[in-house]
Amino acid sequence: MAGSSVLTSRADDFPRWYQDVLAKAELADNGPVRGTMVIRPYGFAIWERMQAEIDQRIKSLGVSNAYFPLFIPESFLHKEAEHVEGFSPELAVVTHGGGKKLEEPVVVRPTSETVVNWYFAKWIQGHRDLPMLLNQWANVVRWELRPRLFLRTTEFLWQEGHTAHATASEARSFALRVLGDVYRDFMVEVLAIPVLTGRKTALERFAGAETTWTCEAMMGDGKALQMGTSHELGQNFARAFDITFLDETGAQSFVWQTSWGSTTRLVGALVMAHGDDAGLRLPPRLAPVQTVVLVVRAEEGTAEAALTLADELAGAGVRVETDVRVDVSFGRRVVDWELKGVPVRVELGPRDLAEGTAVVVRRLRGEKRTVRLREVAGAVRAALEDDQAELLLEATDFRTSRTTACTSVADAVEAAAEGFATLPVEVLGADGEAEANRAGVSVRCLINPDGGPPAGEEPGEPQVAVLARAY
RNA sequence: CGGGGAGUAGCGCAGCCUGGCAGCGCACCUGCUUUGGGAGCAGGAGGCCGGGGGUUCAAAUCCCCCCUCCCCGACCA
Secondary structure (H helix, E strand, C coil): CCCCCCCCCCCCCHHHHHHHHHHHCCCEEECCCCCCEEECHHHHHHHHHHHHHHHHHHHCCCCEECCCCCEEEHHHHCCCHHHHHHHHHHCEEEEEECCEEEEEEEEECCCCHHHHHHHHHHHCCEHHHCCEEEEEEEEEECCCCCCECCCECCEEEEEEEEEEECCHHHHHHHHHHHHHHHHHHHHHHCCCCCCEEEECCHHHCCCCCCEEEEEEEECCCCCEEEEEEEEEEECHHHHHHCCEEECCCCCEEECEEEEEEEECHHHHHHHHHHCECCECCCCCCCCCCCEEEEECCCCCCHHHHHHHHHHHHHHCCCCEEEECCCCCCHHHHHHHHHHCCCCEEEEECHHHHHHCEEEEEECCCCCEEEEEHHHHHHHHHHHHHHHHHHHHHHHHHHHHHCEEECCCHHHHHHHCCCCEEEEEHHHHHHHHHHHHHHCCCEEEEEECCCCCCCCCCCCCCCCEEEEECEC
16 A cells, blocks of 8 residues: 555655645645635545534533634734734735725734633623633634645634633633643544643743643654644733723732634644555544445445445444445545545455455555454444554654654754754753754743643743754 | 745646747546456547747747746744
């Protein structure tokens, strides 16, 4: 299977391979405006699965979904100094509407802190209104200078959560719960991508946040990708938007806030973390199609038997599709499904049918097994479970093999050519971060020695910086 | 914006130097034979050669101007 000439090989040219996979697996196409993207049905099905899994986890924290407008008055952006400074260069601004020049230009949201907080100020009056926990699924626009499909597009889809709390510690712990219970859990358990959860340095922090936490993953070429972030905003926006409440003692105070997001970039991450030279490899828990029943030839009732088998699989809780396109050659169809990363293929032809069997093929290793028809459902379910675990294990081993413990900034920069470099924070220092950046290497995050995310900015136990080249 | 490339069929490219019927591969359409790892043969459709101007009997090709896209850097989920 690997080694076919369908795709540029990953080793030859990783970025080209990535583009090839997106095109051949029919995930996305470039939009007509530079930096925009058309998400094709199969790519969107993957995104919808991600949405479902993330949405469920968000709601389990007691968060409700809502929707805020695409257009934001330009003046809103200016209310928080760091925020406007961070986003101004990448804003799309609408100056005309209805054939007339607008009194005040409106910006297309690059993120919704400002508009959400305008309403938080209106909706929050007393401590009984807190915590206020909202999330929205939306599109945002950031005029990026160097777009890449899924990884950095001018318009992208995401979820953004916005919360307001009565105390700093409650806000902080909520931001950390999102990081761990929503993002990390989803990425590890569903995407089968191991992530480091850590804190961003001041340089990499979200514009307007007190603390930014991140999920960082290693892609198949050793480069890092930020997969999700959670911010503790302190009272910065509360002061800028005058979001106050009366506490139990009757004193008026500003709320403490968080915001957090994950985007369609995750689709790109999935491709780059698990794909191989034959295309995509989807973790079974995420895959929109977990199994395809492939009719080898339209003879002797194979099509009917395949449909029956597919029904049986669906009944066993497997997301299954049947491929009866016998006017397309068998080899072509096999290659198509491999490109799309469907975890398990069940092949059914006249020979199998005569024997009362089918061939169960796993995408991960190309392993083929002949299985009695009545045992197919069990074999498929077992294969799906195994592959979910195996994919995570493989990615974890890869990351481990490409992570180097370093003792100097120079060593870390060198090691970052291959993957992650770890360095004690006191060795890095502020100058070290600047030095690494000049060499094209960034500090992805700071982690505690036990691997967890450091709680806040204040110095505590000795921390470790993770450096890498990044997307 | 700095540096480097490229615009020719849906995609990938050749042709340009040395001007002379606009081509190749893949994809697409029709038919037949095929189908257990990207099938074969035959026939067919598809072009503002990025745009404008100039030179010439004649321009994809030579000259001038303009536009766009891609790659590397700064920005970034």
